[in-house]
Amino acid sequence: MTDPELIARVLVSDEHAAFGELVRRHQSAVRRFLRHLAGGDHALADDLAQETFVQAYRGLAQYMGSSGFQTWLLGIAHNHWRNARRRQRTVPMEQAHLDALEPEAAAANLCDLKHDLALALRDLGPEERTALHLCYQQGLSHGEIADVLHWPLGTVKTHLARSKEKLRPLLAAWNPQT
Amino acid sequence: MEPTNLNSPLPDDERLAAWYRANVSDAALPDEGFTHSVLVALPPARPSIAARRRLFVLVGALIGTAVAFVKDFASGRTLPDFPEFASNVSGALALPASAVLLLALGISALSLWYVIRPKLNFLPRF
Numbered sequence: 001m002t003d004p005e006l007i008a009r010v011l012v013s014d015e016h017a018a019f020g021e022l023v024r025r026h027q028s029a030v031r032r033f034l035r036h037l038a039g040g041d042h043a044l045a046d047d048l049a050q051e052t053f054v055q056a057y058r059g060l061a062q063y064m065g066s067s068g069f070q071t072w073l074l075g076i077a078h079n080h081w082r083n084a085r086r087r088q089r090t091v092p093m094e095q096a097h098l099d100a101l102e103p104e105a106a107a108a109n110l111c112d113l114k115h116d117l118a119l120a121l122r123d124l125g126p127e128e129r130t131a132l133h134l135c136y137q138q139g140l141s142h143g144e145i146a147d148v149l150h151w152p153l154g155t156v157k158t159h160l161a162r163s164k165e166k167l168r169p170l171l172a173a174w175n176p177q178t
Numbered sequence: 179m180e181p182t183n184l185n186s187p188l189p190d191d192e193r194l195a196a197w198y199r200a201n202v203s204d205a206a207l208p209d210e211g212f213t214h215s216v217l218v219a220l221p222p223a224r225p226s227i228a229a230r231r232r233l234f235v236l237v238g239a240l241i242g243t244a245v246a247f248v249k250d251f252a253s254g255r256t257l258p259d260f261p262e263f264a265s266n267v268s269g270a271l272a273l274p275a276s277a278v279l280l281l282a283l284g285i286s287a288l289s290l291w292y293v294i295r296p297k298l299n300f301l302p303r304f
Contacts, residue, residue: 014223023216028207046212053216114201121202136198168188171197175189 003069037081052077067147074148120170128163
């Protein structure tokens, strides 16, 4: 059964089982995105993911189908994360993700590509990292990223282009010669 | 693992994406009870349209019956006791002239079957 068919079942019959199938399908993408945003705090990420799905359930009638269901969910998740960050007023949470990445990489091998990549990602701004995550990890198009983050399309393209330009020279040594 | 060459050309988009997916991305997360926790947190299901329709039909039938009884009482007629009622019905059913009554009863039975059929899983569905 496709996503639109499951959504129709939830809207018409209020079937929790149909919504459960939607959750099962998209939980990984939503939780990974929130884990990326929330850094190493997996508990916070999962709490926000749960709130995301509950809100999605309540507001399912507002889903117009103009974007993919997963894109719509990621947009809700991003809003929840922004609200949580506003409430907590702590250090930028995403930074913790990079901090968590580094010791593991350092322990393995200081010259490891993973380590260099983690260091290179530190040079990016949070917006650039988030855009890169949605592009590379979630495989979203520029338009879908704009929908999720509520940015103009031009801003998405600028952030992505900038992040790639910053990463290229930092990782050039790993590129095989042609 | 060492960098291949310090004078290498800049990596293209595809290579950057491949490096990112291989070294930064998390694998797909197993559910581990997450879906269940979401379902538990959902608000209770509201009555479906079908359930509301069933309720509407049932309440309508009850009100109609009540109105018919009240009308009978108001007109001064007394209700027959059950044996008399049963014999009247069986008599009516036995007469060929009661075809209309049989038809009405059949329609009522079919309507009731349609209304309660989702709850009766052992009955055939078509």
